[in-house]
Amino acid sequence: MTQCVFSGSPLRLFNSLSRQIEEFVPMDPAQARIYSCGPTVYNYAHIGNLRAYVFTDTLRRTLNWKGLAVKHVINITDVGHLTSDQDEGEDKMEMASKTMERDIWQIADHFTRAFKDDLAQLNVWHPTLWSTATDHIQEMIAFGQTLEKAGVTYELETGLYFDTSRVANYGALASASLAGQAEGARVERIEGKRNPSDFAIWRRSPAIGKRQMEWLSPWGPGAPGWHLECSVMSLKYLGAPFDIHTGGIDHREIHHCNEIAQNQACTGRDHPGANLWMHNNFLIDRSGKMSKSKGEFATLTSLIRRGLHPLAFRLLCLSTHYRSELEFSVEILAGQLARLKRLVGAVAALQLKVENASWKRIPREVVYSSGASLSYPRQVLEASLPPEGDRIITAFDRELAEDLMTPRLLPLLDETLNHPRLSPEVKLRLVASMDLVLGLKLLDVHRSDLSLRPENASLTENEVLASLTQRQEARKNKEFTIADQIRQQLHAAGIELMDGQEPAWEWRPFLL
Ligand SMILES: [Zn+2]
Structure with a gap:
């Protein structure tokens, strides 16, 4: 490792692959290389997803603290991610386009901007590089051809599939056993899949009902499978192998196992692609107040409101x-x-x-x-x-x-x-x-910057100021009952008075 800001403690990180905390030794002593799975831009980010980027940002800042420069890539998934991570259901982007009656590219653009804006508000540093899936279609096709040459794929009516029995230790990263995956109740099955864990490299467009996003490929017109993009973009921009791959813990069971299988087959080196795989845990809302089913969707904007x-x-x-x-x-x-x-x-x-x-x-x-x-x-x-x-x-x-x-x-x-x-x-x-x-x-x-006006606040800033003046007047005249009443009225309207401080009042968050 290079010279650290502190001669201090060696950096130790938990590796989901070995299930152990290991001393971190970057491959390049001057720079660490990190890839983080990014959002699928079909909706606003849930705060549970945003947790992943606060974690990655903390990791990145820690590497800087330890004297390392960081090359960090986050991808934007604008194609290929189905409603189930296991190749079942509908494409999330196509579905959003139908529901919102908007062009799919507009949707991708809108939610990409919203996501970047969320990160900025959380003071999460932008990555060195944002890489967008649809900018890498030709590279994904080439990667698929390499996999085909390596003999780990097979073709079905519905597209090109990866045979997970052809790589060593498939699923080593996942905590669940493969048998468990096979038993899982799935609503839909792909006819002809050799193993339940096999996944699409290329999804051929159905004969009827053209997709909005589709490209020509050696396997017919269609779109890449979701797992492919992360292997392609991480190896392209960070090399093989690179230092750290991060993501939410929900990626540990399927998405990252599939990435590892692709990386092994593509490089022929039986290496998972990244030395260290790090996962952040879930965000849990036990109250259930902000779940989608209650019509509330916990976004950063919903908190700001x-x-x-x-x-x-x-x-x-x-x-x-x-x-x-x-x-x-x-x-x-x-x-x-x-x-x-x-x-x-x-x-x-x-x-x-x-x-x-x-x-x-x-x-x-x-x-x-x-x-x-x-x-x-x-x-x-x-x-x-x-x-x-x-x-x-x-x-x-x-x-x-x-x-x-x-x-x-x-x-x-x-x-x-x-x-x-x-x-x-x-x-x-x-x-x-x-x-x-x-x-x-x-x-x-400033403290006042942190005091945001709740959207359903019943008073305006000017009304608050008028009440404060009134209260000051009352106190000057020793009319303490009136002063107290004003305080209580303001309190009921979500205003906290802070005597002797600057500013003299602030909004209280609305909890329900
Ligand atoms: Zn990914």
């Missing part, structure tokens, strides 16, 4: 280890929003005391935009720290290096802010460095 800031969702993600289930409810999220406001308030108070520190003039955009620049943490931290500050940042590095143990980083942030002996300048340097990994924008957002 309630007055819940996206960065509070980021903090929520960090508060649970990425391999554990993340408990979600709007109440829990509102708790994280309150916590974030406290943190931002404390950092703002420090900033007032440390106006002229020279390191504050280093533009943070250098780090935020490229992700590859390490000048900021170096310059901020390499100036000597008192032993207590050194102890805290060493502990931070140790917890982070142990498979990204983010829930244990947050108490260290609290400890820094509440420390009785550290100077404001040292505290701020520590917080600035920690936030490079946490990505909470602690030095950049």
Whole structure:
């Protein structure tokens, strides 16, 4: 490994393939190469999907923290993903196009933009490269031909299929046994499939009912299977093998097993393609309030409408280890929003005391935009720290290096802010460095930025201000009953008064 920001702890990451935490050694000592499965752009992203990108972003920031540049690719799936991951059901994009009565390319474009916007709001760095499936159709066809030559495919009426019995250890990544997959109740079967786990490389268009998206291929007009694109684009842009492949845990059972099988057959090297396969766990909404079946769909926008800031969702993600289930409810999220406001308030108070520190003039955009620049943490931290500050940042590095143990980083942030002996300048340097990994924008957002007006709030900003003036007047005249009544009325309308603070009020999130 190259020189680290800290001589600190070696980075250790959980590999789903070996089911063990392993020391991470990048193939290129100067740069780590990561591929993350991206969204299928047929709808807005569910917050459960967005969790995957906060995780990947934390991984990427951690690699930077450890002194490595990162080449990161995320794909956009705009073709081939069926309603079931196992080649059954309808194409999600074609289906969305029918339901929304919009052109399929418009749908892809709209939801791609919406997804990128969600990431920006969560302060997730853009990847080095976005790669879109439909820009790689010819390469996918060529890849299919290579697989055909390798003798791992067979043709059916419906298209070209991958024979999963032809590669060693198919499904080693999955926790479920292959027998289990075979028994699974599937609504639809593909006639002639040799093994239940076999999957489509190319799906031939049906004779009747032309698809909106289809291309000519040696196997007839049609569209590529979903699993193909990730093998093609990851190996094209990152080489074979590359360092880390990430995705949600739902990809571990089928999609990533299929990618690995394709990579093995294509390279002929019996290598899974990536050295490390990392998966984040699910987001669980036990209240069921925001499930699709109740007509609510938990998107980032639906949270913002309630007055819940996206960065509070980021903090929520960090508060649970990425391999554990993340408990979600709007109440829990509102708790994280309150916590974030406290943190931002404390950092703002420090900033007032440390106006002229020279390191504050280093533009943070250098780090935020490229992700590859390490000048900021170096310059901020390499100036000597008192032993207590050194102890805290060493502990931070140790917890982070142990498979990204983010829930244990947050108490260290609290400890820094509440420390009785550290100077404001040292505290701020520590917080600035920690936030490079946490990505909470602690030095950049104001408490009032976090206070979003819920969509169904009954008052306008001007009405709130008028009430505040009235209340101030009442207090001046010692009419405390009236002042109290105004406070209660505002409270009932979702307004929190904060006497003696700037700003003097904020919106409370609407929880139901
Ligand atoms: Zn993928």
